[in-house]
Amino acid sequence: MGRMPTQKRLAGSFTPLDFQLVLLRRMADHNPDLVENARHGLGVSLAQMREANKRWQAMLHSPHARGALSRYRSVLGEPESRTPRRVGDLDCEAWLWPVSLWPGLCFEVLLAPNGSVWNEWLVRAPGTAPPPLNTLDDLTPWSCTVDEAAHAFAPARPLEGTAPTRWGLAFTAPDGRGVRREVVAEFTWGLLQRTAARE
Template identity: 40%
Template structure:
Protein backbone atom coordinates (compact mmCIF):
# COMPACT_ATOMS: atom_id res chain seq x y z
CA UNK A 1 0.00 0.00 0.00
CA UNK A 2 1.37 3.38 -1.01
CA UNK A 3 1.67 5.94 1.77
CA UNK A 4 0.88 9.50 0.74
CA UNK A 5 -0.86 12.63 1.98
CA UNK A 6 -4.21 10.90 2.57
CA UNK A 7 -2.64 8.15 4.66
CA UNK A 8 -0.54 10.68 6.58
CA UNK A 9 -3.63 12.71 7.45
CA UNK A 10 -5.36 9.55 8.65
CA UNK A 11 -2.32 8.62 10.76
CA UNK A 12 -2.48 12.06 12.41
CA UNK A 13 -6.20 11.64 13.02
CA UNK A 14 -5.57 8.29 14.70
CA UNK A 15 -3.65 10.10 17.48
CA UNK A 16 -6.18 12.99 17.55
CA UNK A 17 -8.88 10.44 18.31
CA UNK A 18 -7.43 10.28 21.86
CA UNK A 19 -8.91 13.70 22.63
CA UNK A 20 -11.64 14.31 20.07
CA UNK A 21 -13.13 11.11 18.71
CA UNK A 22 -16.25 12.87 17.36
CA UNK A 23 -14.22 15.36 15.28
CA UNK A 24 -12.05 12.57 13.92
CA UNK A 25 -15.15 10.55 12.97
CA UNK A 26 -16.44 13.57 11.04
CA UNK A 27 -13.02 14.06 9.43
CA UNK A 28 -12.70 10.50 8.18
CA UNK A 29 -16.28 10.61 6.91
CA UNK A 30 -15.51 13.82 4.99
CA UNK A 31 -12.52 12.06 3.43
CA UNK A 32 -14.63 9.05 2.48
CA UNK A 33 -12.35 6.87 4.61
CA UNK A 34 -13.16 4.06 7.00
CA UNK A 35 -12.02 3.29 10.52
CA UNK A 36 -10.13 0.32 9.09
CA UNK A 37 -8.27 2.65 6.73
CA UNK A 38 -7.50 4.93 9.70
CA UNK A 39 -6.01 2.00 11.64
CA UNK A 40 -4.07 0.75 8.62
CA UNK A 41 -2.57 4.21 8.01
CA UNK A 42 -1.50 4.45 11.64
CA UNK A 43 0.10 1.01 11.53
CA UNK A 44 1.95 1.76 8.32
CA UNK A 45 3.13 5.17 9.59
CA UNK A 46 4.40 3.58 12.80
CA UNK A 47 6.43 1.09 10.77
CA UNK A 48 7.81 3.85 8.53
CA UNK A 49 9.07 6.01 11.40
CA UNK A 50 10.83 3.05 13.01
CA UNK A 51 12.70 2.24 9.80
CA UNK A 52 13.50 5.74 8.53
CA UNK A 53 14.71 8.54 10.77
CA UNK A 54 14.61 12.35 10.74
CA UNK A 55 12.38 13.93 8.11
CA UNK A 56 12.70 11.01 5.68
CA UNK A 57 9.25 9.53 6.48
CA UNK A 58 7.61 12.96 6.14
CA UNK A 59 9.31 13.61 2.81
CA UNK A 60 8.35 10.13 1.58
CA UNK A 61 4.70 10.68 2.50
CA UNK A 62 4.29 14.37 1.69
CA UNK A 63 6.89 15.07 -0.99
CA UNK A 64 9.10 18.14 -1.00
CA UNK A 65 8.16 20.71 1.65
CA UNK A 66 6.37 23.88 0.54
CA UNK A 67 8.69 25.81 2.86
CA UNK A 68 12.23 25.01 3.91
CA UNK A 69 14.54 27.32 5.81
CA UNK A 70 16.85 27.92 8.74
CA UNK A 71 15.52 28.65 12.22
CA UNK A 72 17.93 30.02 14.82
CA UNK A 73 17.53 28.89 18.44
CA UNK A 74 20.15 30.58 20.57
CA UNK A 75 23.52 29.40 19.31
CA UNK A 76 21.99 26.60 17.22
CA UNK A 77 20.53 26.82 13.74
CA UNK A 78 17.85 24.28 12.98
CA UNK A 79 16.01 23.55 9.76
CA UNK A 80 12.25 24.04 9.44
CA UNK A 81 10.18 22.15 6.86
CA UNK A 82 6.48 22.84 6.27
CA UNK A 83 3.72 21.21 4.25
CA UNK A 84 0.11 22.25 3.60
CA UNK A 85 -2.42 19.45 4.17
CA UNK A 86 -5.89 19.42 2.57
CA UNK A 87 -7.81 18.58 5.76
CA UNK A 88 -6.45 21.64 7.58
CA UNK A 89 -6.53 24.64 5.20
CA UNK A 90 -4.73 27.75 6.39
CA UNK A 91 -2.38 25.71 8.57
CA UNK A 92 0.88 23.93 7.81
CA UNK A 93 2.48 20.83 9.25
CA UNK A 94 5.92 21.78 10.50
CA UNK A 95 8.97 19.63 11.20
CA UNK A 96 11.87 21.08 13.18
CA UNK A 97 15.18 19.36 12.50
CA UNK A 98 18.18 19.71 14.78
CA UNK A 99 21.69 20.45 13.49
CA UNK A 100 22.31 16.70 13.19
CA UNK A 101 19.16 16.22 11.05
CA UNK A 102 17.23 14.59 13.88
CA UNK A 103 13.52 15.34 14.10
CA UNK A 104 13.09 17.52 17.21
CA UNK A 105 9.43 18.48 16.85
CA UNK A 106 6.51 18.14 14.48
CA UNK A 107 3.21 19.93 14.73
CA UNK A 108 0.75 22.24 13.04
CA UNK A 109 1.51 25.95 12.80
CA UNK A 110 -0.19 28.94 11.27
CA UNK A 111 2.01 30.58 8.60
CA UNK A 112 2.82 34.16 9.52
CA UNK A 113 1.51 35.64 12.75
CA UNK A 114 -0.74 33.71 15.15
CA UNK A 115 -4.46 34.32 14.78
CA UNK A 116 -6.24 36.26 17.51
CA UNK A 117 -9.10 34.09 18.74
CA UNK A 118 -11.77 34.79 21.30
CA UNK A 119 -12.89 32.22 23.84
CA UNK A 120 -15.99 31.56 21.76
CA UNK A 121 -13.88 31.00 18.63
CA UNK A 122 -11.91 28.10 20.10
CA UNK A 123 -12.96 25.47 17.59
CA UNK A 124 -11.42 22.05 17.12
CA UNK A 125 -8.99 21.82 14.20
CA UNK A 126 -8.96 25.58 13.56
CA UNK A 127 -6.44 26.84 16.14
CA UNK A 128 -2.82 25.99 16.93
CA UNK A 129 -0.80 26.37 20.12
CA UNK A 130 0.56 29.79 19.10
CA UNK A 131 -2.98 31.13 18.49
CA UNK A 132 -4.07 30.29 22.03
CA UNK A 133 -0.79 31.54 23.53
CA UNK A 134 -1.15 34.88 21.74
CA UNK A 135 -4.86 35.29 22.52
CA UNK A 136 -4.90 34.67 26.27
CA UNK A 137 -2.37 36.68 28.30
CA UNK A 138 -0.59 34.62 30.92
CA UNK A 139 -1.18 31.34 29.07
CA UNK A 140 1.22 28.61 30.22
CA UNK A 141 2.41 25.62 28.20
CA UNK A 142 2.17 22.10 29.61
CA UNK A 143 3.27 18.73 28.33
CA UNK A 144 0.45 16.50 27.23
CA UNK A 145 -0.38 13.08 28.60
CA UNK A 146 0.69 11.10 25.53
CA UNK A 147 3.15 11.42 22.64
CA UNK A 148 2.41 14.44 20.45
CA UNK A 149 -0.06 15.87 22.97
CA UNK A 150 0.34 19.39 24.32
CA UNK A 151 -1.68 21.67 26.59
CA UNK A 152 -1.99 25.39 27.26
CA UNK A 153 -3.48 26.60 30.54
CA UNK A 154 -5.17 30.01 30.70
CA UNK A 155 -7.89 31.87 32.52
CA UNK A 156 -11.04 33.39 31.08
CA UNK A 157 -13.51 35.42 33.12
CA UNK A 158 -11.90 34.17 36.33
CA UNK A 159 -12.10 30.46 35.45
CA UNK A 160 -9.11 28.23 34.68
CA UNK A 161 -9.04 26.24 31.44
CA UNK A 162 -6.73 23.81 29.70
CA UNK A 163 -6.70 23.82 25.90
CA UNK A 164 -5.61 20.40 24.63
CA UNK A 165 -3.74 19.84 21.40
CA UNK A 166 -2.51 16.91 19.34
CA UNK A 167 0.33 17.68 16.94
CA UNK A 168 -0.15 21.33 17.93
CA UNK A 169 -3.73 21.33 16.60
CA UNK A 170 -6.49 22.35 19.03
CA UNK A 171 -8.78 19.46 19.99
CA UNK A 172 -10.79 20.42 23.06
CA UNK A 173 -11.08 22.65 26.12
CA UNK A 174 -11.31 21.38 29.68
CA UNK A 175 -12.21 23.41 32.76
CA UNK A 176 -9.51 23.03 35.42
CA UNK A 177 -10.43 22.82 39.10
CA UNK A 178 -13.77 23.93 40.64
Protein backbone atom coordinates in the same frame (compact mmCIF):
# COMPACT_ATOMS: atom_id res chain seq x y z
CA MET B 1 -0.78 27.67 -1.53
CA GLY B 2 -1.21 24.15 -2.89
CA ARG B 3 -2.75 21.36 -0.91
CA MET B 4 -1.36 18.06 0.22
CA PRO B 5 -2.73 15.61 -2.36
CA THR B 6 -5.24 12.99 -1.26
CA GLN B 7 -4.41 10.32 -3.79
CA LYS B 8 -5.34 6.74 -3.15
CA ARG B 9 -2.65 4.52 -1.69
CA LEU B 10 -0.66 2.36 -4.06
CA ALA B 11 0.28 -1.13 -2.96
CA GLY B 12 3.19 -0.98 -0.53
CA SER B 13 3.31 2.83 -0.38
CA PHE B 14 2.40 5.30 2.34
CA THR B 15 0.89 8.47 0.92
CA PRO B 16 -0.04 11.95 2.16
CA LEU B 17 -3.61 10.68 2.45
CA ASP B 18 -2.44 7.91 4.78
CA PHE B 19 -0.55 10.46 6.85
CA GLN B 20 -3.65 12.61 7.24
CA LEU B 21 -5.48 9.53 8.50
CA VAL B 22 -2.73 9.12 11.11
CA LEU B 23 -3.28 12.71 12.24
CA LEU B 24 -7.01 12.07 12.51
CA ARG B 25 -6.59 8.79 14.37
CA ARG B 26 -4.71 10.55 17.18
CA MET B 27 -7.49 13.15 17.44
CA ALA B 28 -10.36 10.66 17.58
CA ASP B 29 -10.09 10.21 21.37
CA HIS B 30 -11.09 13.84 21.92
CA ASN B 31 -13.31 14.69 18.94
CA PRO B 32 -14.76 11.55 17.33
CA ASP B 33 -17.51 13.47 15.52
CA LEU B 34 -15.08 15.89 13.87
CA VAL B 35 -12.81 13.02 12.91
CA GLU B 36 -15.74 11.05 11.49
CA ASN B 37 -16.82 13.99 9.33
CA ALA B 38 -13.25 14.56 8.13
CA ARG B 39 -12.84 10.87 7.31
CA HIS B 40 -16.02 10.89 5.24
CA GLY B 41 -14.78 14.00 3.47
CA LEU B 42 -11.65 12.11 2.48
CA GLY B 43 -13.75 9.20 1.23
CA VAL B 44 -12.08 6.53 3.35
CA SER B 45 -13.42 3.89 5.72
CA LEU B 46 -12.76 3.45 9.42
CA ALA B 47 -10.82 0.30 8.57
CA GLN B 48 -8.58 2.28 6.22
CA MET B 49 -7.84 4.81 8.94
CA ARG B 50 -6.96 2.07 11.41
CA GLU B 51 -4.77 0.36 8.83
CA ALA B 52 -2.92 3.59 8.05
CA ASN B 53 -2.22 4.14 11.74
CA LYS B 54 -1.08 0.54 12.14
CA ARG B 55 1.34 0.87 9.23
CA TRP B 56 2.62 4.21 10.54
CA GLN B 57 3.35 2.68 13.95
CA ALA B 58 5.12 -0.20 12.25
CA MET B 59 7.29 2.31 10.35
CA LEU B 60 8.16 4.09 13.60
CA HIS B 61 9.10 0.98 15.52
CA SER B 62 10.69 -1.15 12.81
CA PRO B 63 14.28 -2.21 13.59
CA HIS B 64 15.11 -0.83 10.13
CA ALA B 65 13.21 2.43 10.67
CA ARG B 66 14.61 5.41 8.79
CA GLY B 67 15.19 8.73 10.51
CA ALA B 68 12.23 11.02 11.14
CA LEU B 69 13.17 13.54 8.45
CA SER B 70 13.76 10.85 5.85
CA ARG B 71 10.42 9.27 6.76
CA TYR B 72 8.51 12.52 6.28
CA ARG B 73 10.20 13.19 2.94
CA SER B 74 9.36 9.69 1.71
CA VAL B 75 5.70 10.10 2.72
CA LEU B 76 5.04 13.78 2.00
CA GLY B 77 7.61 14.51 -0.70
CA GLU B 78 9.81 17.58 -0.73
CA PRO B 79 8.60 20.39 1.57
CA GLU B 80 6.83 23.35 0.05
CA SER B 81 9.17 25.68 1.92
CA ARG B 82 12.25 25.67 4.13
CA THR B 83 12.59 28.66 6.42
CA PRO B 84 15.33 29.58 8.92
CA ARG B 85 13.93 29.79 12.45
CA ARG B 86 15.50 31.07 15.66
CA VAL B 87 14.41 29.09 18.73
CA GLY B 88 16.03 30.42 21.86
CA ASP B 89 19.75 30.24 21.17
CA LEU B 90 19.40 27.70 18.35
CA ASP B 91 19.33 28.40 14.62
CA CYS B 92 16.82 25.88 13.28
CA GLU B 93 15.07 25.30 9.97
CA ALA B 94 11.32 24.84 9.53
CA TRP B 95 10.11 22.55 6.75
CA LEU B 96 6.44 22.99 5.76
CA TRP B 97 3.98 20.80 3.88
CA PRO B 98 0.37 21.88 3.09
CA VAL B 99 -2.46 19.73 4.46
CA SER B 100 -5.69 19.39 2.48
CA LEU B 101 -7.79 18.57 5.56
CA TRP B 102 -7.02 21.98 7.03
CA PRO B 103 -6.30 24.40 4.15
CA GLY B 104 -5.23 27.13 6.58
CA LEU B 105 -2.61 24.93 8.21
CA CYS B 106 0.68 23.28 7.32
CA PHE B 107 2.54 20.36 8.81
CA GLU B 108 5.82 21.67 10.20
CA VAL B 109 8.98 19.74 10.95
CA LEU B 110 11.54 21.77 12.88
CA LEU B 111 15.15 20.71 12.34
CA ALA B 112 17.83 21.26 14.94
CA PRO B 113 21.29 22.48 13.83
CA ASN B 114 22.54 18.87 13.68
CA GLY B 115 19.75 17.94 11.25
CA SER B 116 17.66 15.98 13.75
CA VAL B 117 13.91 16.55 14.02
CA TRP B 118 13.27 18.74 17.06
CA ASN B 119 9.50 19.17 16.71
CA GLU B 120 6.67 18.09 14.39
CA TRP B 121 3.15 19.50 14.41
CA LEU B 122 0.50 21.56 12.63
CA VAL B 123 1.02 25.33 12.32
CA ARG B 124 -0.78 28.19 10.60
CA ALA B 125 0.08 28.37 6.89
CA PRO B 126 2.23 31.35 5.87
CA GLY B 127 0.11 34.26 4.72
CA THR B 128 -3.01 32.90 6.45
CA ALA B 129 -4.51 35.06 9.19
CA PRO B 130 -4.82 33.42 12.61
CA PRO B 131 -8.32 33.15 14.10
CA PRO B 132 -9.51 35.83 16.55
CA LEU B 133 -8.92 34.45 20.04
CA ASN B 134 -10.35 36.77 22.68
CA THR B 135 -12.36 34.61 25.08
CA LEU B 136 -12.75 30.97 26.04
CA ASP B 137 -15.72 30.78 23.66
CA ASP B 138 -13.26 31.18 20.77
CA LEU B 139 -11.32 28.09 21.81
CA THR B 140 -13.35 25.52 19.91
CA PRO B 141 -11.88 22.18 18.77
CA TRP B 142 -9.53 22.50 15.79
CA SER B 143 -9.78 26.31 15.90
CA CYS B 144 -6.15 27.15 16.65
CA THR B 145 -2.60 25.91 17.12
CA VAL B 146 -0.42 25.77 20.22
CA ASP B 147 1.49 28.92 19.28
CA GLU B 148 -1.71 30.87 18.54
CA ALA B 149 -3.29 30.03 21.90
CA ALA B 150 -0.07 30.74 23.78
CA HIS B 151 0.25 34.13 22.09
CA ALA B 152 -3.43 35.09 22.52
CA PHE B 153 -3.56 34.22 26.22
CA ALA B 154 -0.04 34.99 27.37
CA PRO B 155 1.52 34.17 29.67
CA ALA B 156 0.75 30.49 29.03
CA ARG B 157 2.61 27.66 30.73
CA PRO B 158 3.43 24.56 28.66
CA LEU B 159 2.38 21.25 30.15
CA GLU B 160 3.65 17.77 29.45
CA GLY B 161 1.39 15.91 27.05
CA THR B 162 -0.51 12.80 28.10
CA ALA B 163 0.85 10.86 25.11
CA PRO B 164 3.22 11.29 22.17
CA THR B 165 2.11 14.03 19.73
CA ARG B 166 0.09 15.70 22.51
CA TRP B 167 0.79 19.03 24.22
CA GLY B 168 -0.90 21.11 26.89
CA LEU B 169 -1.07 24.77 27.88
CA ALA B 170 -2.23 26.30 31.16
CA PHE B 171 -3.40 29.91 31.12
CA THR B 172 -6.04 32.37 32.28
CA ALA B 173 -8.64 33.73 29.86
CA PRO B 174 -11.98 35.54 30.08
CA ASP B 175 -15.20 33.66 29.49
CA GLY B 176 -18.13 35.12 27.54
CA ARG B 177 -19.12 37.30 30.50
CA GLY B 178 -15.61 38.64 31.00
CA VAL B 179 -14.86 36.52 34.08
CA ARG B 180 -11.29 35.26 33.98
CA ARG B 181 -10.91 31.50 34.29
CA GLU B 182 -7.93 29.24 34.74
CA VAL B 183 -7.98 26.57 32.04
CA VAL B 184 -5.93 23.82 30.50
CA ALA B 185 -5.97 23.47 26.71
CA GLU B 186 -5.04 20.13 25.13
CA PHE B 187 -3.54 19.80 21.66
CA THR B 188 -2.86 16.84 19.38
CA TRP B 189 -0.30 17.28 16.60
CA GLY B 190 -0.33 20.98 17.58
CA LEU B 191 -4.07 21.48 16.95
CA LEU B 192 -6.49 22.38 19.76
CA GLN B 193 -8.70 19.48 20.85
CA ARG B 194 -10.40 20.67 24.05
CA THR B 195 -10.20 22.97 27.05
CA ALA B 196 -11.08 22.23 30.66
CA ALA B 197 -11.18 24.12 33.95
CA ARG B 198 -7.84 23.90 35.68
CA GLU B 199 -7.86 21.88 38.89
